[in-house]
Amino acid sequence: MVQLAPVETYHAPVSLTECLECLAGVEDNLVLLAGGQAIMPLLKNRSLRPNVLVDLSGIAELRRRKIEADGTLVLGAMRRHREVYDDPLVRTGWSALADATSVIGDLQVQNRGTIGGNVVFGTVLTDLKQVAMCLDASLRIVGRAGNREVSARDAFGDAAHSLLAPGELLESMAFPAPPPGSGSAYRKFGITTNGRPVIGVATSLTIGADGICTGASIVIGGLVPAPCDARIAAQVLIGQSVDHEVIAHAAKAAAEEVKPQSDGRASAAYRRQLVRAIGQDALNDAWQRAIGTS
Amino acid sequence: MEKTISVTVNGRVQRKTVPIRMLLVDFLRDELGLTGTHVGCTYEGRCGACTVVLDGNATKSCMVLAVQADGHRVVTVEGLEEFANAPGELHPIQNGFWERHGLQCGYCTPGMMMTIFDILATNVREGSPELTDEAIRQSLVGNICRCTGYSHIVEAVQSAAAQLRGMDPEERAAWFDTAKLEGTRS
Numbered sequence: 001m002v003q004l005a006p007v008e009t010y011h012a013p014v015s016l017t018e019c020l021e022c023l024a025g026v027e028d029n030l031v032l033l034a035g036g037q038a039i040m041p042l043l044k045n046r047s048l049r050p051n052v053l054v055d056l057s058g059i060a061e062l063r064r065r066k067i068e069a070d071g072t073l074v075l076g077a078m079r080r081h082r083e084v085y086d087d088p089l090v091r092t093g094w095s096a097l098a099d100a101t102s103v104i105g106d107l108q109v110q111n112r113g114t115i116g117g118n119v120v121f122g123t124v125l126t127d128l129k130q131v132a133m134c135l136d137a138s139l140r141i142v143g144r145a146g147n148r149e150v151s152a153r154d155a156f157g158d159a160a161h162s163l164l165a166p167g168e169l170l171e172s173m174a175f176p177a178p179p180p181g182s183g184s185a186y187r188k189f190g191i192t193t194n195g196r197p198v199i200g201v202a203t204s205l206t207i208g209a210d211g212i213c214t215g216a217s218i219v220i221g222g223l224v225p226a227p228c229d230a231r232i233a234a235q236v237l238i239g240q241s242v243d244h245e246v247i248a249h250a251a252k253a254a255a256e257e258v259k260p261q262s263d264g265r266a267s268a269a270y271r272r273q274l275v276r277a278i279g280q281d282a283l284n285d286a287w288q289r290a291i292g293t294s
Numbered sequence: 295m296e297k298t299i300s301v302t303v304n305g306r307v308q309r310k311t312v313p314i315r316m317l318l319v320d321f322l323r324d325e326l327g328l329t330g331t332h333v334g335c336t337y338e339g340r341c342g343a344c345t346v347v348l349d350g351n352a353t354k355s356c357m358v359l360a361v362q363a364d365g366h367r368v369v370t371v372e373g374l375e376e377f378a379n380a381p382g383e384l385h386p387i388q389n390g391f392w393e394r395h396g397l398q399c400g401y402c403t404p405g406m407m408m409t410i411f412d413i414l415a416t417n418v419r420e421g422s423p424e425l426t427d428e429a430i431r432q433s434l435v436g437n438i439c440r441c442t443g444y445s446h447i448v449e450a451v452q453s454a455a456a457q458l459r460g461m462d463p464e465e466r467a468a469w470f471d472t473a474k475l476e477g478t479r480s
Contacts, residue, residue: 001320001337002317002336002337003315003316003317004315004359005315006295006313006314006315007295007313007314007315008295008314009314010297010314010359010361012361012362012364033362036357036358036359036362037339037357040339040357040358041338041339044337044338053314053359055361055362057362082351105436106342106435106436106437107352107409107412107413107433107434107435107436108342108345108352108353108354108357108409108436109339109354109357109436111348111351111352111353111412112351112353112354112357112358193435194435
């Protein structure tokens, strides 16, 4: 039998207010359980030995999904991966988000794991950071001292940025309405099927009626210390009449723009190859979707 | 350190006082004696043998604490027979495994069946469209069979899906209606 270290207290708050009260005073020896699929192994091998566990799954406010008047999609941080990719509206409007949530772990992980947990959990090797950056998401953070908003690009693009202060929680993520004629996509390569990304590429393209690209974003994850917003590669597309050749050229530029690390999972050179190959596929997907909607 | 929880397992309300750190899989096996739910890896969440259906969703029971299941519904492999209308009748999933030789050593089978329960329940809700082998394989990524008998497992799912397709919609849905389970056992 494998057991966690003994836990003194388990809280399952049913509201945000109650939850923030639970967080008061015991921050240093407390673990928040979102979906638990990434943190449970650390509890079981006792890398983490919290006195207090706070389970967020009973808080209805964190599970919400709303379309605001201006078309912004707001997803509560405890929205589960499968709820996200099963959502027809997400699939059509924010395809990169649907792509990414459907390749995070296996079905059981997708049933349990949450979008908030994926971005808050302390590793850079996640899928949704690059997607949130690419889709220009903003993060709503709540705490007893007050609420604040931070853009995903600021929060995840800079490794020195610490997302949450003690006693704070990620409440939701807001994805602005995609402009007309746009499409987005996500592709990744992991060591095992749906494993953590060795490289993961999120793309978004806006194509005018004349076939000219008016907006492009390519954000690459799986990199240390933070995902790379490949602006030079995106510029290769903007103003161009998009075709397979332009896309191949942009993917090559992205591979040159990143500064990949070498580690036990892949060499820097191989990571560049992945950026080029996966980037090309992800750009093609986004392009096809953009044409389909324009 | 301990908490009293009330979990509906296979239609029966189970009220127990358990340590906070107890995993759901240990609660099922050691507290309730439901040893059909297996532990295949060393609780790392890698093998899927401990998969149960938690509120309708396939979930690895080694990746959830028992206290997290408080107030929720769990179906284990032992629960499958409870959906039958007559004693000895097999669930379409069990029947599919029987027909297509979907198990060899049988160790991964309980987890496989409970993931398939989720897949087919979803398929039935969507009106039982044809499932592609590729989609079935994709859904079973989290369940490892070290006999490597995957082809037969995919065939077993197809066989179960075909049986369900041959039923009228009400009968089909009844094989996945966990509320019905509570009605018959309370």
